Amino acid sequence: MAAKSMTLLWGSGSCPCWRAMIALEEKNLQGYNHKLLSFDKMEHKSQQVLDINPRGQLPTFKHGDTLVNESYAICLYLESHFKSQGNQLIPDGPEEQALMYQRMFEGLTFYEKLGSVIYYDWYVPEGERHDSALKRNKDGLVVELGLWEGYLSKQGSGSFLAGKSFSLADVVVFPTVAFLFRFGLSAGRYPKLEEYYALLKDRPSIKASWPPHWLEGPEEELLLKDI
DSSP: OGGGGEEEEEOTTOHHHHHHHHHHHHTTOTTOEEEEOOTTTTGGGSHHHHTTOTTOOSOEEEETTEEEOSHHHHHHHHHHHTTTSSSOOSOSSHHHHHHHHHHHHHHHHHHHHHHHHHTHHHHSOGGGOOHHHHHHHHHHHHHHHHHHHHHHHHHOTTOBTTBSSOOHHHHHHHHHHHHHHHTTOOTTTOHHHHHHHHHHTTSHHHHHTOOGGGGGOOOSOOTTTTO
């Protein structure tokens, strides 16, 4: 059983970790070894992690003797290595494949724009925070949200990011969309993103890997309610 030779170090409520976990579920690799680490306790900077990931970041993934640390790399590795197992996550057609890769890598910018708003106080020391900087970050997120509303609108109702089939684009971008709504994004203002969220939130791979602490209750601060 391939899953038994896999180990994932992860943190709850981390988009990059969630991407890897969705991919593992989609490829029917349940039963892998995993260890939940605490960001609050700075366990991602522990020697155990640094020994295999000098950046001190999660997820960290090992398959046999093969180490893969970046979430996108993990997802691509799993699809490549277990191509015929579970669900196919890279479409065959060149047009769909091109669109999938495009949306995948645009997803990194999407996540960055989200993080610049919801993690502003986390990353920027108190003495260096400015309302004008946070407003600029929020404005940037609004522009980004408009792009994704447009992409989904163009694909049509009930579609995934790269066409009619669920793909790696959805694996890596859905966690960002889920974060948006957890932090209070208005479904009325962004109906296509809300429709996409509703389409995917009950998918088995996503439900199985849902961040455990999200099940305990809603986010205290709805930082995106006015976006």
